[in-house]
Amino acid sequence: MTDRPQRGFLATRLRNYFLTGLIICAPLAITAWLVRSFIQWADGWVKPYLPTFYNPDNYLPFAVPGFGLLVAIIVITLVGFLTANLVGRSIVAFGESLLNRTPLVRTIYKALKQIFQTVLQEQSTSFKKAGLIEYPSPGLWSIVFIASDAKGNIASKFDERGLDMVAVFLPPTPVPTAGFLLFVERHKIVLLDMSAEDAAKLLISGGLVYPEPPPQRLPKRKEAPAEPVSQP
Template sequence: MTSRDDLTSTPPPVEPPTPEVHSGLMARFRNYFLTGLVVAGPIAITFYLTWWFVTWVDGLVRPFVPVAYRPETYLPFGLPGSGLIVAVIALTLLGFLTANLIGRTLVDLGEKILGRIPAVRAIYRGLKQVFETLFSGQGSSFRRVGLVEFPSPGMWSIVLISQSPSVEIAASLPGQEEHISVFLPCAPNPTTGFFFYVPRSKIIEVEMSAEDAATLIMSAGVVQPGSDPQKKVAALAGLANAARIANASPLQPVPAKVE
């Protein structure tokens, strides 16, 4: 028999699960923050490096500009970039004067004077060859990228392929195989690294630009060649939007069933 108390008694109410609002808000905040960081970070660093370069050139050129020709003489504030403009005009004018007979004569005279100074001669000749190779647009140094098995077997490093060694160095290298000089940049600072000669057969040339190789080295492998930064930004924005939609509608309580 069922008693009256059993018929009138009702099961205790079931409390609906509390939505995890706190974790959802933190996930949305993190995604939005990462999206803003990806967008604003490269822009801020680019503007900072550009401003540093312009300020550095202004500081070098301003002492050589007479006070009467400086913009701050007539303006209540300094004009950033004025020194850079003066430097570009001066270098262009120097190149124009060097292209004629008088300019070449003066350059040859200056090189003869520097060639008679033992300490300065080696520095000047070395720097001149480097600048002629890099800015002439005719050489292929550091425009090709390769892989070399370094620092131990089974480990491969990215190198920038340079020129073949001189006749004197090639004659001193062991073996009959042709060698080539390479530069192995260090991460995350590609301006430092190792320079060595390696047999041509030990180099695996890859289809990659020097700019992509520098980006890969500076990011320590985080940014791989061919990756689209815009797709990464869109993915972060989509993830943040999905989190916002998921947290926009609260969980509905599930009605309890009475047995």
């Protein structure tokens, strides 16, 4: 009779050890796989365009992972540096003028440029705030990312109706890269006290990973007024 409880206890301990190891190893393995895949993707795009002399894979007995990514980072940084002066801006303006004369290409280029300018500007608040809206029906709440206020022709149509609308992005679970663009009245959005990164973690995990609550600050203790010194 004593063997069965001991075997059950041993099996439970082994299962707990396995689950603990899985919790530690699985994120590390997935992170390493994603990083490796990204590096290989960048190398596959950049290395074929490198001159033979500058590509270390042509004269080393092994491939150098990440060299293409490093070159891409250096080139992008140099382009940004050259664009900051007058000569660089002139070259960029000339190149954009050629693209603007090309059908279909100009539409794609303008749209992508506007997206990157909106998202990467330091003053931009797009997709940096998360909130809740009642979707898909009243009583059911979904997490959204705040994109921007309604602008242009869409904003004018809403203004005619007296509506203050905000563009939000509703991502699905567990892959938040695709979703829906919705226009919601501002007062119907409940802003969350969490960053966009924490909201993305909550979506990807399917509601399993919640951000840690902010530390509560203790109220400052009021100092007692100093007693007047009695003069003799």
